Amino acid sequence: MNDSNTKKCRIAVDALGGDFAPKHEIIGSLNALKESNDFELILVGNKDKILQTAKDENLSIDENIIYHAPEIINMHDKPIDAIKNKPNSSIVVSAKLVKENKADAFVSAGNTGAVAAVSTLLMGRLPNVERPTIGSFFPSKNNATFVFDVGAFVDVKPNHLFGYAILANIFVKELYNIENPSIALLSVGEEDEKGNKLVKETAQLLRNSNLNFIGNVEGRDILNGKCNIILCDGFVGNILLKFGESVPGFMKHLLKQHADKNIFEKIKIGLFKNTLKKALSPLNPDLYGGVPLLGINGITIIGHGSSSPLAIKNMILRAKEMYNKNLLSKFEDSLKNYAEKK
Amino acid sequence: MNDSNTKKCRIAVDALGGDFAPKHEIIGSLNALKESNDFELILVGNKDKILQTAKDENLSIDENIIYHAPEIINMHDKPIDAIKNKPNSSIVVSAKLVKENKADAFVSAGNTGAVAAVSTLLMGRLPNVERPTIGSFFPSKNNATFVFDVGAFVDVKPNHLFGYAILANIFVKELYNIENPSIALLSVGEEDEKGNKLVKETAQLLRNSNLNFIGNVEGRDILNGKCNIILCDGFVGNILLKFGESVPGFMKHLLKQHADKNIFEKIKIGLFKNTLKKALSPLNPDLYGGVPLLGINGITIIGHGSSSPLAIKNMILRAKEMYNKNLLSKFEDSLKNYAEKK
Numbered sequence: 001m002n003d004s005n006t007k008k009c010r011i012a013v014d015a016l017g018g019d020f021a022p023k024h025e026i027i028g029s030l031n032a033l034k035e036s037n038d039f040e041l042i043l044v045g046n047k048d049k050i051l052q053t054a055k056d057e058n059l060s061i062d063e064n065i066i067y068h069a070p071e072i073i074n075m076h077d078k079p080i081d082a083i084k085n086k087p088n089s090s091i092v093v094s095a096k097l098v099k100e101n102k103a104d105a106f107v108s109a110g111n112t113g114a115v116a117a118v119s120t121l122l123m124g125r126l127p128n129v130e131r132p133t134i135g136s137f138f139p140s141k142n143n144a145t146f147v148f149d150v151g152a153f154v155d156v157k158p159n160h161l162f163g164y165a166i167l168a169n170i171f172v173k174e175l176y177n178i179e180n181p182s183i184a185l186l187s188v189g190e191e192d193e194k195g196n197k198l199v200k201e202t203a204q205l206l207r208n209s210n211l212n213f214i215g216n217v218e219g220r221d222i223l224n225g226k227c228n229i230i231l232c233d234g235f236v237g238n239i240l241l242k243f244g245e246s247v248p249g250f251m252k253h254l255l256k257q258h259a260d261k262n263i264f265e266k267i268k269i270g271l272f273k274n275t276l277k278k279a280l281s282p283l284n285p286d287l288y289g290g291v292p293l294l295g296i297n298g299i300t301i302i303g304h305g306s307s308s309p310l311a312i313k314n315m316i317l318r319a320k321e322m323y324n325k326n327l328l329s330k331f332e333d334s335l336k337n338y339a340e341k342k
Numbered sequence: 343m344n345d346s347n348t349k350k351c352r353i354a355v356d357a358l359g360g361d362f363a364p365k366h367e368i369i370g371s372l373n374a375l376k377e378s379n380d381f382e383l384i385l386v387g388n389k390d391k392i393l394q395t396a397k398d399e400n401l402s403i404d405e406n407i408i409y410h411a412p413e414i415i416n417m418h419d420k421p422i423d424a425i426k427n428k429p430n431s432s433i434v435v436s437a438k439l440v441k442e443n444k445a446d447a448f449v450s451a452g453n454t455g456a457v458a459a460v461s462t463l464l465m466g467r468l469p470n471v472e473r474p475t476i477g478s479f480f481p482s483k484n485n486a487t488f489v490f491d492v493g494a495f496v497d498v499k500p501n502h503l504f505g506y507a508i509l510a511n512i513f514v515k516e517l518y519n520i521e522n523p524s525i526a527l528l529s530v531g532e533e534d535e536k537g538n539k540l541v542k543e544t545a546q547l548l549r550n551s552n553l554n555f556i557g558n559v560e561g562r563d564i565l566n567g568k569c570n571i572i573l574c575d576g577f578v579g580n581i582l583l584k585f586g587e588s589v590p591g592f593m594k595h596l597l598k599q600h601a602d603k604n605i606f607e608k609i610k611i612g613l614f615k616n617t618l619k620k621a622l623s624p625l626n627p628d629l630y631g632g633v634p635l636l637g638i639n640g641i642t643i644i645g646h647g648s649s650s651p652l653a654i655k656n657m658i659l660r661a662k663e664m665y666n667k668n669l670l671s672k673f674e675d676s677l678k679n680y681a682e683k684k
Binding site: 222 | 481482483493496497528529530537538539560561562563564565566574576577578580581582583584585586587588589591592593595596597599600601607610611613614617618620621622624625
């Protein structure tokens with residue numbers, strides 16, 4: 001196993017993915033290059049549109065880094081139809097670049113379902129992976145808390161969750177330098193007998209492994225940072241993720257509502273705004289950027305439709321780190337190890 | 343059907359339930375009486391302890407309102423064993439008072455599982471109820487958003503969720519004066535085809551009913567107040583509830599962490615504390631008090647172990663309102679209606 005890749009990472013960035021494409025994608029990509037020029041950028045999308053936007057924004061861009069892909073998959077397109085109906089879309093073309101070894105990683109703020117489905121279908125799964133998974137970073141009192149799965153699959157079996165644990169373990173260990181990440185199952189109580197069938201059966205598998213399984217945790221333990229990796233099915237994970245993402249907006253709503261009641265309170269809130277923003281900055285999803293799709297034979301990072309340039313930049317740097325640390329072959333080795341023990 | 347009860351409501355308050363019992367229970371109960379003396383209070387618990395605490399707190403209490411129950415069910419007791427092992431506990435005795443028509447409602451901040459199990463076993467279910475359910479209020483941009491179920495049962499079937507909808511519909515309609523509460527299923531996307539088997543099958547039942555079913559909502563729609571009633575199984579609901587409850591504490595942690603960095607920021611946060619507290623007051627669970635256990639042949643409201651006197655007071659007033667508005671017979675009528683249509 002190579003501990004690190006020495007070749008420069010080539011990253012295909014879907015320039016036409018997000019709600020503010022290609023502007024945020026271009027700015028984010030150029031900022032990533034400014035921060036670290038040890039990767040090769042490939043901007044995938046409509047060439048004219050990319051050049052025009054760069055001109056409008058007074059950004060200088062090398063034409064050669066653009067890979068023309070005229071079609072766009074929008075948020076309403078059905079993921080499974082994407083490859084057939086829009087073969088020249090930025091998403092399909094980007095994933096193909098990875099499949100054909102013309103790129104090492106793919107970053108997109110486009111239609112999540114389409115990015116996940118196209119990546120999985122074109123790049124294929126790693127050996128011994130039944131189901132790929134999407135993991136999301138949650139801010140917590142602990143610095144690294146990840147929830148797997150947050151939306152790849154809603155109906156899952158115990159061995160799927162166990163597979164997520166193997167992938168998540170390598171991911172968190174390598175990217176966060178945590179030797180033996182703690183892993184828990186999300187449930188309705190800490191006691192072993194509490195939970196649904198999926199939780200109880202997965203607990204058996206985890207207990208019999210050499211993963212650092214600490215048992216069940218509850219909803220409150222996510223933000224409290226009780227462990228590094230929290231496992232659940234994609235139905236629960238997706239609902240939690242979207243609920244969590246809606247919290248800052250709801251706080252803003254409550255502050256605004258309060259400010260509207262009284263001019264003095266309004267002034268106070270105005271004066272305090274920056275402090276509050278700084279204090280609550282760990283809640284800003286852009287700092288993390290996007291979520292990794294693990295279990296596929298390639299590196300794909302998926303961002304929000306509303307990704308800011310900061311988010312795009314961070315997604316690119318994360319993809320580069322995954323490549324540089326040779327995560328794919330580490331996943332493969334670990335998966336093989338567990339498969340042999342069965 | 344009687345639209346309202348004219349007899350004075352008799353409320354059994356578990357005086358030894360919560361973490362701060364009996365102090366919070368006594369203060370909350372007396373405050374409820376101060377606010378509205380049109381109910382009869384029965385404080386259930388160890389008589390000496392209640393009288394001693396009242397004395398320590400300089401509160402005058404009429405000895406006759408105490409119903410002696412010397413045993414205590416603590417947070418570690420197994421719910422199902424409670425009736426057999428601790429028949430003289432405040433929880434079992436309170437539920438028995440309702441069963442024997444010596445009380446009309448039961449309010450407790452004790453062991454949730456025990457309160458739910460004992461209430462269900464002793465009071466029994468209403469006709470046509472397969473499963474009782476616990477519903478929780480969530481703060482939202484809309485004023486009334488309830489999630490059912492938040493923890494009564496983790497493995498459920500579509501007809502159970504449909505039953506929750508019937509109960510929740512009456513509860514929200516009567517207590518919040520909303521003529522036709524909007525009802526949605528919690529899922530991973532708004533589209534009908536998104537969701538797990540439970541969601542898809544329950545949607546069929548709801549679509550064929552005359553309930554105001556608006557389709558699927560996502561995790562973000564809870565705080566956004568997209569509808570009045572959100573249905574999910576107790577596994578998802580319980581995780582969400584506990585996650586949501588942990589949010590204010592996490593905010594505090596982030597503010598403290600930020601304050602510790604810099605004395606000026608610390609001062610600013612100190613000055614702003616009250617405004618923030620007021621603005622975010624809708625997040626205070628004590629305002630709502632507790633969660634109702636619906637579907638049983640009685641009125642039971644369950645509070646947090648850490649319930650404040652304010653929470654206890656509000657739980658009592660809510661129980662009284664449920665009784666005064668004759669909710670039990672309204673539940674029964676509605677359940678019968680739907681059963682006949684089958």
